[in-house]
Amino acid sequence: MVVIAGPTAVGKTDLSIELARGLGAEIVSADSRQFYRELHVGVAKPSAVQLNAVAHHFINSCSISNLYSAGAFERDVLELLPRLFNTSNYVVLTGGSGLYLKAVCDGLDDLPQPAPGLRQALELRLQTEGLASLQAELSEIDPDYFQIADPQNTQRLLRALEVYYTTGEPFSSYLKRDVSKRPFKIIEVALQRPRDELYERINQRCDQMLADGLVEETKLLAEFRTQNALQTVGYKEVFDYIDGTITYDETVRLFKRNTRRYAKRQLTWFKHQGNFKWFAADDLGGVLQYVRAYSSL
Numbered sequence: 654m655v656v657i658a659g660p661t662a663v664g665k666t667d668l669s670i671e672l673a674r675g676l677g678a679e680i681v682s683a684d685s686r687q688f689y690r691e692l693h694v695g696v697a698k699p700s701a702v703q704l705n706a707v708a709h710h711f712i713n714s715c716s717i718s719n720l721y722s723a724g725a726f727e728r729d730v731l732e733l734l735p736r737l738f739n740t741s742n743y744v745v746l747t748g749g750s751g752l753y754l755k756a757v758c759d760g761l762d763d764l765p766q767p768a769p770g771l772r773q774a775l776e777l778r779l780q781t782e783g784l785a786s787l788q789a790e791l792s793e794i795d796p797d798y799f800q801i802a803d804p805q806n807t808q809r810l811l812r813a814l815e816v817y818y819t820t821g822e823p824f825s826s827y828l829k830r831d832v833s834k835r836p837f838k839i840i841e842v843a844l845q846r847p848r849d850e851l852y853e854r855i856n857q858r859c860d861q862m863l864a865d866g867l868v869e870e871t872k873l874l875a876e877f878r879t880q881n882a883l884q885t886v887g888y889k890e891v892f893d894y895i896d897g898t899i900t901y902d903e904t905v906r907l908f909k910r911n912t913r914r915y916a917k918r919q920l921t922w923f924k925h926q927g928n929f930k931w932f933a934a935d936d937l938g939g940v941l942q943y944v945r946a947y948s949s950l
Contacts, residue, residue, distance in 0.1 A: 654734070654743075654744045654745075654746055654757075654758075654835075654837055654838070654839050654840070655672065655676070655678070655743060655744070655745050655746070655840045655842065655944050656746045656747070656754060656758060656839060656840065656841045656842060656927075656929075657669045657672065657745060657746070657747040657842050657843075657844065657940075658747070658748070658749065658751070658754055658841070658842070658843045658844070658923050658927075658929060659749065659843050659844035659845060659919070659923065659934065660749060660845075660851065660915075660916035660917075660919040660920050660923075661697075661749050661855065661858075661912060661915060661916050661919065662697075662851065662854040662855045662858045662912075662916065663844045663845065663846055663851060663854075663916075663934045664844060664846070664854075664934035664935065665747050665748070665749065665844060665934075666697075666699050666703060666747070667703075668844060668934060668935070668937055668940065669745050669747040670699075670703055670706050670707050671937050672745055672937065672940060672941065672944070673707045673743075673745045674706065674707060675937075675941050676741070676742075676743040676745070676941075676944070677741050677742075677743065678707075678737075678741050678743035678744055678745050679707065679708040679709070679710065679737050679740075679741065679744060679745070680707050680708065680709045680710065680744075680745045680746075680747060681709075681710045681711055681730055681733070681734075681737075681744060681745070681746045681747075681757075682709055682710065682711045682712045682747065682748055683711070683726070683746055683747060683748030683750055683753040683754050683757065684696065684712075684748040684749060684750055684753075685721075685723075685726075685748070685750035685752075685753050685882070686750075686882045686885065687711075687712050687713075687748075688711055688712070688713075688714050688715050688721050688726075688882075689713075689715060689716065689717040689721075689882055690713045690714075690715070690716055690717070691716065691717045691873075691874060691877070692717065692870075692874070692882065693870060694862050694865045694866055694867045694870045695862060695867050695870060695871065695887045695888050695891075697858065697862070698712060698713075699712065710733060710737075711726070711729075711730070717874070717877045717880055717882055717883070718877065718880075720880070720881065723752045723753050723755075723756040723761055724756065724761055724763075726753050726756055726757070727756035727757055727760065727761060730746075730757045731757070734837065738837065742948075743944075743948075746758075749919050751801070751919065751922040751923065751926060752828075754927075755828065755926060755927070758835070758839050758841070758927065759832040759833060759927075760832065760833030761827070761828075762827045764812075764816060764827060765816060765819050765820050766819075767815040767816075767818075767819050768815075768818065768819045771815055771818055771819065772811065772815060775787070775811045775814055775815065776811065779807065779811070784804075784805075784807065784810075787810055787811075787814065788804045788810065790814065791804075791810060791813055791814060794814075794817055794823060795813060795817060795823035795824055795825050797823065797825040798813055798823060798824045798825035798828075800918070800921055801918050801921050801922040801925070802918065803885065803886065803915055803918065805884070805885070805886060805889055805911060806881070806884045806885055807884050808881040808884050809881070809884075812824070828926070838947075838948070840943075840944055840947050840948070841927050841928050841929045841930065842929065842930055842931075842932060842940055842943070842944070843923045843929035843930070843931050843932070844931075844932060844933070844934040845920070845931055845932070845933065845934065846933070846934050851916060852913050852916075855909065855912050855913050855916060856909050858912075859887075859905070859908050859909045859912055860905075862887065863905065863908075867887065867891055868891055868894070868895070871888055871891040871892060871895065872895060874888070875892075875895075878892055886908070886911045886912050886915050887908060887912070889911075890904050890907045890908045890911065891904060891908070893907075930943060
């Protein structure tokens with residue numbers, strides 16, 4: 654299984670498709686928002702042409718009305734892989750959602766059930782104290798997770814606090830336990846670009862999403878706005894604009910800034926999790942050579 658990871662807008666989709674074609678492989682998407690059929694513009698799904706170029710799995714695979722966890726993704730991918738390996742020696746797993754990649758590659762420990770009433774108490778604190786207060790609390794009790802987490806994602810923030818207050822252990826400790834053995838070889842590749850180039854690509858992508866109708870799409874998703882997949886960069890800023898709490902120009906500025914910050918956290922995650930070999934995002938030849946050499950070991 655060839656894992657292609659990297660920050661948002663680095664070019665994972667294009668390289669993964671060309672890599673899969675070169676290897677005769679199919680693609681398993683590990684983007685935690687592209688699972689949902691209702692999300693399109695705000696999650697940068699592959700185009701119809703790209704989806705037709707290579708068989709993709711776990712894109713448009715469930716509804717936003719249903720929570721799809723990293724644990725469920727791990728189970729479903731492991732169930733699918735034997736069929737894919739029946740037709741090819743390779744499978745390409747790609748995405749920027751580090752937790753979902755880790756679930757397939759290493760497995761996840763079962764997280765504890767929260768103490769009764771704890772989630773309600775934390776949600777009340779969120780309403781009364783505000784997001785910044787809980788962000789500061791998590792950064793103090795679990796700095797390792799806070800460094801790689803999306804602090805704007807309230808559901809993930811509350812879950813991390815739940816784990817800590819239920820067990821007395823930081824959420825990050827559950828990402829460092831025994832690795833599950835897999836019956837296939839895993840080759841981990843991460844893509845990178847010079848920072849200025851990556852940030853410019855991010856800014857252009859944000860502009861394109863807005864031009865393609867991100868505001869209109871977000872309005873149609875209003876009834877699902879509390880779902881975890883919409884507590885993320887892009888949708889959160891646009892919901893604030895729709896609510897009238899920020900101007901359109903401020904929406905654009907925050908969307909771009911928060912996406913750049915998210916990319917930085919993704920890079921931090923991939924540098925501290927797994928065993929990634931880093932390549933320039935356009936170095937398809939180098940990646941192919943590395944994969945084939947590693948496969949023969």
